[in-house]
Amino acid sequence: MHVKPFLRLYSGRHRAHARAFLDRSVGRELARPAMAAVPEVALRHGAGRPMPAVGVGTADSAATSPETKRGAALAALEVGFRHFDTAALYGTEAPLGEAIAEATRRGLVASREEVFVTTKLWCTQCHPGLVLPSLRESLRNLQMEYVDLYLVHWPISVRPGPPMLPVKREDAVPFDFEGVWRAMEECHRLGLAKAIGVSNFTTKHLDKLLAVATIPPAVNQVEMNPVWQQRTLREYCAAKGIRVAAYSPLGGQNWIGEGNDVMESPVLADIARARGKSIAQVSLRWIHEQGVTPIPKSYNKERLKQNLEIFDWELTKEDRLKISQIPQKKIVTAARMFSPDGEFASVDLSDMEIVEE
């Protein structure tokens, strides 16, 4: 904005008001970071803000303080992220909501509407009558009127109780696809969830859901990275108009001390060296090129920045061929959700399993 000609239009006290207006609006522009160009994807429900093509994961151990979680979300907003993934289970809804509120106060984001927020319904709340109250509780935690995307976290239902992990085998009950999805549709109709979707659903689970859905899911969030490529599921979702989001896009957080097959992949390391990028960037770029939205978690500002810088370069055809030949290995399974002891009383683990291909 050209300041002087604008001020010349005013005189006396009006000029002082005009100056104050300029200080506020120009100051706000200056306070906001130069935004990386992040592409956005319109989701099928179309009611809300389009989904930025990369987001930030927030799953973390309960031992991390809310202050650290809030600081990490604020750092992500500062470097330019406008898309966050949380869940009732994670304990990050409240710190994330506080970070977004603070970023709005500081003028870092213009308003809550600038940010795309996903949260999820936990298995203990996967009962028709508990879906809406659970979303309302998530909204209270987030201090928000609506979420951009509400997901059924797993095709698993367990006896009602507070969100917890692992789940007791004897508490698992049959998943009411129709009843739970009707309640999700109601959340959307009420405007509390601009879009609704699922997570950890296989093609078999989606078949069951689509058979009863009036409003089909907009998103299926699943484990996906170069080491677990989900080809069958991705083809299915593309055919049905369901956007896939990739969790553990960097191979996950190593909760149980195993190696990380993504970050330690020699194939990805060679490609990273040749392109002058990091292994993380190669993985995220590959996911993006598959038409999938990665949601890497990082609490480190430099790594957060790196995870945004994946849109102004490309992998080569040879890179893609090499990545397509990486041996496949999945980390997250339904079996790992349950404590090892105890017995399933009324469900089969195979009906909930999420490994396919």
Ligand SMILES: NC(=O)c1ccc[n+]([C@@H]2O[C@H](COP(=O)([O-])OP(=O)(O)OC[C@H]3O[C@@H](n4cnc5c(N)ncnc54)[C@H](OP(=O)(O)O)[C@@H]3O)[C@@H](O)[C@H]2O)c1
């Ligand atoms: N729907 C589901 O069932 C489900 C399941 C799992 C996860 N999720 C969601 O997906 C998100 C991401 O998945 P994830 O947390 O499992 O793992 P991830 O994003 O694949 O990996 C996160 C790990 O990578 C590190 N990291 C991040 N950026 C890096 C970079 N540029 N270079 C090197 N290391 C980097 C992080 O450490 P620093 O923090 O130290 O950078 C962290 O330890 C979760 O946070 C959660 O929101 C959903």
